[in-house]
Amino acid sequence: MTTLSDIIEKYILNTIQESNKGEILLKRTDLSGKFSCVPSQINYVINTRFTIERGYIVESKRGEGGYLKIVRIPVTETKIYLNKIQEETKSTITAEGARGFLNRLEEENIISKREKNMIWQLLKDESLPNDKDNKGYYRLKMLKNLIAYLIKEEEKK
Amino acid sequence: MTTLSDIIEKYILNTIQESNKGEILLKRTDLSGKFSCVPSQINYVINTRFTIERGYIVESKRGEGGYLKIVRIPVTETKIYLNKIQEETKSTITAEGARGFLNRLEEENIISKREKNMIWQLLKDESLPNDKDNKGYYRLKMLKNLIAYLIKEEEKK
DNA sequence: TTAGATATGGTCAAATATAGTCAGAGAAGG
DNA sequence: CCTTCTCTGACTATATTTGACCATATCTAA
Numbered sequence: 001m002t003t004l005s006d007i008i009e010k011y012i013l014n015t016i017q018e019s020n021k022g023e024i025l026l027k028r029t030d031l032s033g034k035f036s037c038v039p040s041q042i043n044y045v046i047n048t049r050f051t052i053e054r055g056y057i058v059e060s061k062r063g064e065g066g067y068l069k070i071v072r073i074p075v076t077e078t079k080i081y082l083n084k085i086q087e088e089t090k091s092t093i094t095a096e097g098a099r100g101f102l103n104r105l106e107e108e109n110i111i112s113k114r115e116k117n118m119i120w121q122l123l124k125d126e127s128l129p130n131d132k133d134n135k136g137y138y139r140l141k142m143l144k145n146l147i148a149y150l151i152k153e154e155e156k157k
Numbered sequence: 158m159t160t161l162s163d164i165i166e167k168y169i170l171n172t173i174q175e176s177n178k179g180e181i182l183l184k185r186t187d188l189s190g191k192f193s194c195v196p197s198q199i200n201y202v203i204n205t206r207f208t209i210e211r212g213y214i215v216e217s218k219r220g221e222g223g224y225l226k227i228v229r230i231p232v233t234e235t236k237i238y239l240n241k242i243q244e245e246t247k248s249t250i251t252a253e254g255a256r257g258f259l260n261r262l263e264e265e266n267i268i269s270k271r272e273k274n275m276i277w278q279l280l281k282d283e284s285l286p287n288d289k290d291n292k293g294y295y296r297l298k299m300l301k302n303l304i305a306y307l308i309k310e311e312e313k314k
Numbered sequence: 315t316t317a318g319a320t321a322t323g324g325t326c327a328a329a330t331a332t333a334g335t336c337a338g339a340g341a342a343g344g
Numbered sequence: 345c346c347t348t349c350t351c352t353g354a355c356t357a358t359a360t361t362t363g364a365c366c367a368t369a370t371c372t373a374a
Contacts, residue, residue: 001342003350028333038352043334048349063359065160066332114310115272121302122279129286129295138286145278153271160360185323195362200324205359220369223322287335 008035008042009049012070022072028060046070052148073152092136098123098143110150119146165192165199166206169227179229185217203227210250211257212264249293255280255300267307276303 008031015024032039046068050056055073060066093101102116102123111119121127123142128135165188173181189196207213207227216226250258256277263273278284280299285292 003342005350029331039333040335040353041351044350060333061359062331062333062357064331064361065163066359068333111275115275117306118268118272118276118303119279121306122276122299124302127295127299127302129291134286138284142279142284145281145284146275149274149278153274162360186321196323197325197363198361201360217323218369219321219323219367221321221371223369225323 004035004037005041005045005048008037008045011035012045012050016070016072022074024070026068026070027066028068042068052144055151057145057148057152071152073148093140093143094136095123095125095139098139101143105150110154161192161194162198162202162205165194165202168192169202169207173227173229179231181227183225183227184223185225199225205253208254208257210254210261212261248297250297250300251293252280252282252296255296258300262307 011031011034012024012026015026016022028039028042031042035041046058050058050070057071057073059069059071099120102111102119105111106113106116123139125135128138168188168191169181169183172183173179185196185199188199192198203215203225207215209230212230214228214230216228218224259268259273259277259280262268263270268276280296282292285295
């Protein structure tokens, strides 16, 4: 069974393909108009199909001149490695876990010592919400976005 | 996808560039005339784009002979600049404010483009708690810890 | 000297244009 | 059935544009 979400997904994939830049700009309402659905369905497609795990980064802007920007992260060896690390983490990560992870990235020469230190300033307990559970959750979210970026950068080499 | 505000911003940036002094004098009504908009839109552009986080100071004078003066902050002493920013930030900072600030750090060669991008991954809205008020609070906390680190590093030189 | 006229710029809230979230209804597959 | 995925719409968040009203500096005429 092909759902509307599948069709929208294919359309977006196709558009990215044709762009030859691995990146596109869309207007949410244009898309929902084209497929005669509510705008929030576009969010649904993006949230379920164009995730970091699948290799996409999505940015957006609201208001006049608003847009959706979908960027494809290309695949390489490094990406596979980083993905593996990413998979190892569960749904939350402790300060110690994050620190260990950053150390590992440094050991693998994926980031420098200085970069590690800078990132640590943002991930350490003192920087985050004073909320035991959510702390680990957001720390992981931040880390995942960082990894997605690193994957994209590695690909440029 | 480009708004009038973006166009006005580019025009001002360009004018500053051409002046070779990192500083310009404008008449608000001249600008609003040039771009066929209400005068207050110029204030909007200035308030959202030429902020202290992005490295600008704006002065003005009303009445006959009134003007807008936009000054690009020249930074010679990195530490002084960092301290100033740290003092000036209030109790919260928006994603845009943080981005502008990071761009500024990059322009001043305090951090690299890569470092900026990495840090951005942790500070952007998508990485933080979905909580309108606290988002800005924690973003600022993270940034301040980063600045503290950078100041310490600068001192080592 | 000073009050009023004139010339600017500033503030703020409403109107408009987008996009995001979330919970619940509906559909498809086991 | 039961679960999971999809679809929808009401409500929310944010960026831009506009205009009515406010504040201040300078000039001018009494």
